[in-house]
Amino acid sequence: MSMPMIIRTIYAMIYGDMLQTLYNQCRSYEVVKGSSEKMLRKWTKRACKILRSNDYTVTKKYYKQMLDDFATIERTREKKIRVGIVGEIYVKYSPLGNNHLEDFLISEGCEPVVPSMLEFILYYLVNKVQDAQLYGRYTKATPVFQMLYKMFLAEQKKVMNVMKEHGVFVPPHDFEHLLDSVQQYISLGVNMGEGWLIPAEMGALAESGTENIICTQPFGCLPNHIIAKGMSRAIKERYPNANIIAIDYDPGATRVNQENRIKLMLANARVSGSL
Secondary structure: OOHHHHHHHHHHHHHHHHHHHHHHHHHOOEOOOOHHHHHHHHHHHHHHHHHHOOOOOOHHHHHHHHHHHHHOOOEOOOOOEEEEEEEOHHHHHOOOOOOOHHHHHHHOOEEEEOOOHHHHHHHHHHHHHHHHHHHOOOOOOHHHHHHHHHHHHHHHHHHHHHHHHHOOOOOOOOHHHHHHHHHHOOOOOOOOOOOOHHHHHHHHHHHOOOOEEEEEEEOOOHHHHHHHHHHHHHHHHHOOOOEEEEEEEOOOOOHHHHHHHHHHHHHHHHHHOOO
């Protein structure tokens, strides 16, 4: 991939993250069924045209327009259980991989909270820099990774500031905060697979009030199983109300069993009043 392709791809993720965040925060509460889906389709089509222009100097303007448009969707004021979704990158985001987990949570009267994909990109970039510092793995590409990290971290902060100023929707996690806070649980050198990013996101969700967390795990992903399940106890010790379950998404696990385990988690959340 050329550098222009990499930059366009990451900006596509940034727009996609914004749409995912707004869509989930609207769809769970929409008064007119389908209004959030209609807005999502409108902005997906528009985002494609924006990306073809290769103009990344006016992203703030488009962020504001997205926020204004989604804010027009009529929503209820009902309080719902917020459920965070973390884990391996494919089953975390792909409806095919996680048996349409977000749709299932909404059907159960919950609001799914999915961390941004940009967090994974920043995780990947910062790991390249950390490997150089921790293990002496300096290469010619190390300064490039450092430059890209700073560039897209600044863009994430722009998104967060625009959302805070707008005041209607909840912004994504601050990646620098994830980076700092996770070191109380695990070393940044543990970066195989999703590595330290999983406990970082679980801790950030619990800290921000999303105490019910599903960790999605694929078949045979050893780092995910060890780190996610191993760190759950450390998260719960710091946040006693954290309600964390790991769900395996593999050919040997039936959808019924997966959904029953999630229903049990939600039942515990309702009893404890964890909204």
